[in-house]
Amino acid sequence: MSVVLGYDESPGAARALRVAIDVAAAFDERLVLVYGAAPPGPTGEEYRAHYEAIAQAGRAGLEHGVASAEAAGVSATVEVIDLSPAQALIEAASRYGARVIVVGSWGESPIRGALLGSTPHKLLHLSTVPVLCVPTEA
């Protein structure tokens, strides 16, 4: 089994990373860092420039995540998946037999979250494995 973490370089994800490393270390399992690289918005000729920029940003972020995990003695795997973040996490969770999905939440009002399309909110409804939501530090 493994621990799947939705990771980008947002402030919310930093604490989620620490929690996920703790969980993975406690169970002595592999940590899978997932980044969903599908850009929002319609397709078009310029779609690919956007897609590549996002994938590149994701890879840069994931490298930092991997470094932190290895510093804590946790083995880490990186996945950049061509799906929206929630779908990417669900896909990775089923592929790696996840014990739990860890995501950072922005700690904003439910209405704002619903309007902006909150990834934790989607996961809670769609995921078949437990989801651990980590709020940002106050």
Next chain:
Amino acid sequence: MAEDRAGSAPPASLKPDAIGFVDALVIGLNATSPAYSVAAVIGPIVALVGIYAPGVLFASFVPMLFIASAFYYLNKADQDCGTTFSWVTRAMGPWAGWLGGWAIAMTGVLVVGSLADIAVSFGLLAVGLDSWAENTFVRQLLTVLLIVVMTGLCVIGTELSAKVQNVLILAQVAFLLVFVIVALYRVYAGTTSFDSVRPSAEWLNPFGAGGAALTSGLLLGVFIYWGWESAVNLTEEVEDSASAPGKAGVWSTVILLVTYLSVGFAVVAFAGTAYLAENAGEEEFIFALLAREVMGGWDWIVLLAVATSALASTQTTIIPASRTALSMARRRALPAHFARISPRFRTPDVSTWWVAAIAIAWYLVVSQISENALFDSLTALSLLIAFYYALTGVACAVYYRRHLTESMRNFLLIGLGPVVGAGLLTWLLVRSVMDMSDPANSYSGTSWFGLGPPLVIGICISLMGVVIMVVLRFRTPSFWHERRGVVDPGLVHGKES
């Protein structure tokens, strides 16, 4: 080091199964936004060529068809960036490429203001707030607010609208066709209040109104097919998954042609030439006026179709413009901060807000200095569109130059077609520049520095582009070291066989 699977995502798959027939049809239609285009252009075209409007609308399709072929083949060769900017850079070097990218980004930026203005005006007319629509201050305030809101939506990257847009776009074509049917029915039943004329096949003759009128008409006509090449590119992207998207590309073309031609026929037949000549100064609202006459109390259907079309294309215009800026910034052709991706929403937030800021500034400035600003800037846009389409056509032949003689098909579709298209557009460009150097030929009829406003707008944009390009050349030279190339022969033969 941990095992890195970052590169394992197949780079060439943009979710091929995700695009079905309706989606592909919608993308093709959406990119051209027929209701808005027809509302913006039918007045000026009819004023220029009278009853021969359908002929000019049809003739405008010819250069577009050739250029779409160039887009198709260039997209095949270079999918990794996929913009005119990238293709022209590869084929003809960084200087030409940068100017192409500048033109494409500017057309996007500059049209947003008039799109939003049309959305607001027709939206207000549709709900009966006619006095608001005539009040310049209210209309401009709402337009700016609309641009800000639509940009916000683009930055947040909401996926909510996708399904709604599908419905709106199909509805918009349906409403236009309802307008056409009612108008033509009333012409034949003799229940119009105008000097109606029965449609005749002679109206399809693009040369009917003479050469000069044809040139100006064609330049506007190119505008209504602007964006149609996305439908062609789309068919390539999903070619291997099924034949549905390819068919959708063809169908969106047929639907566009039928819609434009029939609206052209309906407008001319219903209103008659005398009325159209009298109201030649009212291009902006001629479609709204006619909608009221034709549909009576149901005119809100047509007005709403135009408003939603303009609204939808505000969003679909901001996104490509900001992505082009992103693409340019990633290759260091623009300052690097334009390539910033919002970590939260995964959209290029800096370039998107810049697009909006320039669009708003442009809209406000032009509406201050020119009475008929929107149409003057539309005409200026057509100049830019013609420029970058022509550049793309030439780039296609240049990029594939070693393969043109391999088969008749290659020669016609990759070489001759795009070059003829580029030639036609260049000819239009030159003729219109000559036309526009006379201020009397512009919509506002005013003179700026002894030239027509659209030409001044076009020249200013090009000069700004050249200046910025030269500045960037010295500040970030790396992009200017990119060298010209030709298409990878393996790719050509792999795809063709």
